[in-house]
Amino acid sequence: MLSSYLKKQKGYALVVILMMFLILAVLSATLLSLWYFDSVMAQKKICKLQAYYIARSAADVMGTHLLKNNDDIPEIIGLKSDENTFFGEDTNFTVSVSKQGSKILIQGRAAVEGVTDTANLILRENINYITKPDESLEVYYTYTREGWVKEP
Structure with missing residues (x-):
């Protein structure tokens, strides 16, 4: 009975098509926004x-460099490099070196298109002794790579 009533009404098909088009448009807009956010x-x-x-x-x-040139370590401690830019203006990096007790922290910081991240390398100080012919001790320091850490 209802279907026969609806069939007699003029414009019924247009209303159904418009409703389907509206649902399709909402779904398309949702999928498009999800795709954009994901990308x-x-x-x-x-x-x-x-x-x-x-x-x-x-x-x-x-x-x-520091592992190969231990003599440079006292000069470099506490220094931070200038900002170095490459691959266009959107990519740059800096390196800083600091001493924390018997460890040296080397921190690299880079930015790509406004997104930054850091990497921290720890060098551990090793104390070595050499006995000289006159039986006195000579102390010298070497450094070994301790590893990468997330936060210093």
């Missing part, structure tokens, strides 16, 4: 990963 988050994650590896590379280069 923005993926891009930020990529930038954070790139920033971490740039920071880690910067700290690693400084750590390798």
